[in-house]
Amino acid sequence: MSNTYRRRPLPTILAALAAVGCLVAAGCSGSDDDEASTSTTSSSAATVDGKDALTPLIGSVTFPPVPFEGSDGKNHLVYELSVTNFTSGKVTIDGLKVLDAASGKTIDDLDAARLHQRVQPAGERDSTDHLDAGQSATIFLHVTLDKSATVPEKLVHEVAVTAEAAPPGKNSVTERLGATTVDKRTLPVLAAPLAGERYIAADGCCDASRHTRAILPVNGQTFVAQRYAIDYEQADEQNRIYVGNPTDPKSYFIFGKNVLASADGTVVGTRNDLPEQTPGTFPAGIGIDEADGNFVVLDIGDGFFINYAHMQPGSVKPKLGDKVKKGDILGLVGNTGNSVAPHLHFHVMNGPSPLAAQGLPYLNASFSVTGQVASTADFDAAEGTGIPLVLLPNRPTTKHTDQLIMDQNVVTFD
Ligand SMILES: [Zn+2]
Numbered sequence: 001m002s003n004t005y006r007r008r009p010l011p012t013i014l015a016a017l018a019a020v021g022c023l024v025a026a027g028c029s030g031s032d033d034d035e036a037s038t039s040t041t042s043s044s045a046a047t048v049d050g051k052d053a054l055t056p057l058i059g060s061v062t063f064p065p066v067p068f069e070g071s072d073g074k075n076h077l078v079y080e081l082s083v084t085n086f087t088s089g090k091v092t093i094d095g096l097k098v099l100d101a102a103s104g105k106t107i108d109d110l111d112a113a114r115l116h117q118r119v120q121p122a123g124e125r126d127s128t129d130h131l132d133a134g135q136s137a138t139i140f141l142h143v144t145l146d147k148s149a150t151v152p153e154k155l156v157h158e159v160a161v162t163a164e165a166a167p168p169g170k171n172s173v174t175e176r177l178g179a180t181t182v183d184k185r186t187l188p189v190l191a192a193p194l195a196g197e198r199y200i201a202a203d204g205c206c207d208a209s210r211h212t213r214a215i216l217p218v219n220g221q222t223f224v225a226q227r228y229a230i231d232y233e234q235a236d237e238q239n240r241i242y243v244g245n246p247t248d249p250k251s252y253f254i255f256g257k258n259v260l261a262s263a264d265g266t267v268v269g270t271r272n273d274l275p276e277q278t279p280g281t282f283p284a285g286i287g288i289d290e291a292d293g294n295f296v297v298l299d300i301g302d303g304f305f306i307n308y309a310h311m312q313p314g315s316v317k318p319k320l321g322d323k324v325k326k327g328d329i330l331g332l333v334g335n336t337g338n339s340v341a342p343h344l345h346f347h348v349m350n351g352p353s354p355l356a357a358q359g360l361p362y363l364n365a366s367f368s369v370t371g372q373v374a375s376t377a378d379f380d381a382a383e384g385t386g387i388p389l390v391l392l393p394n395r396p397t398t399k400h401t402d403q404l405i406m407d408q409n410v411v412t413f414d
């Protein structure tokens with residue numbers, strides 16, 4: 001792209017942003033004397049004051065949120081807002097409100113500090129407070145609602161930005177974007193994928209989890225197949241994940257445990273030939289086709305698929321096309337593929353491909369929460385060094401049915 005071409009649209013954009021500044025200034029001042037001016041039904045749901053507006057940031061929700069009840073007894077909406085800075089200058093994202101599109105009521109209000117941890121530029125791992133000219137980002141959102149609160153049918157987002165390319169004094173813009181429905185499909189209630197005590201649901205839903213943020217460009221679009229994934233590990237009575245030689249998979253308490261079918265289903269993907277990796281470091285040179293190690297993908301119907309990953313070589317029992325029953329043994333927990341320590345990676349998605357699918361929530365039929373790991377850093381330390389997990393104090397054991405196990409819960413499956 002030539003410099004001439006790049007520079008030519010600039011005055012147009014500046015003029016447009018000046019217009020945005022005027023519109024917003026009128027709207028923000030509380031003036032309502034524009035009410036009779038033109039507005040269209042197509043734009044009214046996605047603009048601040050019902051009129052068409054030029055917006056420095058454009059955005060959309062790629063995959064509508066699917067609400068679910070978590071083990072904290074609250075309803076959760078987990079989804080991503082894809083945004084692009086459509087101007088020739090830096091745009092700082094100052095705040096974001098999630099609104100019920102029907103009532104206009106704010107259901108979540110993220111100030112700059114909360115928001116900036118959730119803005120991840122395309123191709124980068126670290127979060128940011130701004131987007132450079134033309135830059136795209138994903139805003140990872142997680143709305144938590146009390147059980148008594150109504151879950152909206154549709155959402156829209158009100159974003160406050162500061163646009164460098166706008167004329168001085170008119171840089172602050174409040175805009176609406178990313179209107180989306182809320183997908184209230186019926187969720188499957190799944191049996192436990194493991195049996196026994198003190199399983200830790202690591203990197204679970206729904207905030208800075210490495211799974212929830214694992215957005216991947218696949219086949220020309222983005223997917224978050226692991227949006228609700230859990231890496232299960234297991235602790236002993238002293239809350240240790242392993243004892244002994246950390247490079248021996250057998251030192252880890254979860255190694256060799258039976259992996260169980262959580263529902264009746266048909267095997268639509270599997271592998272059984274990949275070697276055990278040495279725990280302690282991620283293996284080098286693992287391609288995406290080997291990342292899950294030895295795995296089973298089960299089609300459990302109604303558009304839900306379960307992925308079980310990293311099982312021991314030769315342990316995977318069903319073959320492609322086999323039908324399995326809830327509770328059947330699928331294989332043994334191992335450390336194959338892209339894995340730093342023996343664990344069961346478990347996630348539910350909307351298609352058979354563990355990469356080119358969107359993660360879906362589900363409900364765990366029955367479990368007890370016997371503890372809560374204080375933080376992901378505490379989990380990583382226990383996994384990496386063998387020290388006991390740091391658990392939050394004075395957490396009573398609680399019984400749960402039909403809820404999703406949340407991040408760093410320590411659970412017993414009956
Ligand atoms: Zn995982």
